[in-house]
Each structure stands twice: as structure tokens, then as C-alpha cells.
Amino acid sequence: MLIEASTLPEVLILTPRRFGDARGWFSETFSARVMAGAGIGIDWVQDNHSFSAVQGTLRGLHYQSHPHAQDKLVRCTRGAILDVAVDFRAGSPRFGQWVSQRLSAENGQQLLVPKGFLHGFVTLSPDVEVQYKCSDFYAPDCDGAVRWDDPGIGIDWGDLPEGGPVLSDKDKGAPLLKDAPRPFRYEGMK
Numbered sequence: 001m002l003i004e005a006s007t008l009p010e011v012l013i014l015t016p017r018r019f020g021d022a023r024g025w026f027s028e029t030f031s032a033r034v035m036a037g038a039g040i041g042i043d044w045v046q047d048n049h050s051f052s053a054v055q056g057t058l059r060g061l062h063y064q065s066h067p068h069a070q071d072k073l074v075r076c077t078r079g080a081i082l083d084v085a086v087d088f089r090a091g092s093p094r095f096g097q098w099v100s101q102r103l104s105a106e107n108g109q110q111l112l113v114p115k116g117f118l119h120g121f122v123t124l125s126p127d128v129e130v131q132y133k134c135s136d137f138y139a140p141d142c143d144g145a146v147r148w149d150d151p152g153i154g155i156d157w158g159d160l161p162e163g164g165p166v167l168s169d170k171d172k173g174a175p176l177l178k179d180a181p182r183p184f185r186y187e188g189m190k
């Protein structure tokens, strides 16, 4: 497993090793031993799996606030996505800055999105499946969102459908970053 920091140092890019042979390949996609060895002391308690039929489906930008804030370990197991994390910690020197990473069934890469960061993705193919681990349980009362197309963040989502991405009503009505609550504070580099 190769573990690298992204341009947002707390957001990590993980690339599991694939053992190829005449049949195909094998890969350990998660190992608590590898995570502990890398100093990543997160207890994962919930696995999520979403399916998005249409290319250009955008889910995000989401977070869960305390006491149910979630770290997420995201991978794409069918098709491809552009996965995005945004620093949402008040007082962070990188507040509002974003990073994107192409995750696909083909590249097998994963993105670790810590608590305090907004998470979202747009699908780059039809029939996309995304699977991700969370470090706390779903808590709808703590669920929050920020506008995916907030010019104050300026995420480059790549080529979107002419009529705009496929969005949930929740995401259509999300606030701009400047109007959103500040549930997280920067506590220095982890």
C-alpha cells in the first residue's frame, strides 16, 4: 500500500498493491495493520456503497458535524469518479482550499478525507459504484452540505453535462461556504 499526502496534507491518497497473474489480479484493499503502521489511528465503523447510473452525477459537498463527524476512506469499484475534499476547518491556513483525485475501478486508488473536510464526487462514467468506510455512524441530525459550485471555493469538476450535473434536492439547496456554519476548528497539523 502506497500512502501519499495530497496537496492538502491531511488528505491522503492510498494506492493498494495489485498482484497480477494469468487469471487477473489480487489486492488487499484495506488492512488495519497497514493503517496502524502508517500512524493512521482511525476506527472504521460503517461501510457505505452508492450507485450512480448517469455520468455527471454529483454528490456533495457533505459533512457530518460533531459529535458524529466522520473520517472517510473512499474508493470507486465500478467506473470512475473525480473525488474532492475541501478544508472546512475554521482558522485553517488552507480553509476553503480543495483537492481532487481521480478514483477508478481501474486505478484502485483511495482517498482518505478526514473529519473537518467537505467531501463530494462527480461520476466520470455511467453506472458508477463508490464504496467508502466511515469512522462514525450516519447521523442525519448532524448532516450538512455546502454548494458544489460555490465560486468562493472554485472547484474544477471537469466536463459536466450541458444542463449541469445530476443533483439531489439537498445538494441543489446547499448554502455557500460563506453562509455555512463553522462546525470544525483547525487544531494544527495532525
Ligand SMILES: Cc1cn([C@H]2C[C@H](O)[C@@H](COP(=O)(O)OP(=O)(O)O[C@H]3O[C@H](C)C(=O)[C@H](O)[C@H]3O)O2)c(=O)[nH]c1=O
Residues within 6 Å of the ligand: 048, 050, 059, 060, 062, 063, 072, 119, 120, 121, 137, 138, 168, 170
Ligand atoms: C449517507 C447516508 C445516507 N443514508 C440514506 C439517507 C437517504 O435516504 C439515502 C441517500 O442519502 P444521501 O442523499 O445523503 O446520499 P449521498 O448524497 O450519497 O450522500 C453521501 O455522499 C457524500 C459524497 C458523502 O460523503 C456522504 O457520505 C453522504 O453525504 O441514504 C443512510 O441510510 N446512511 C448514510 O450513511
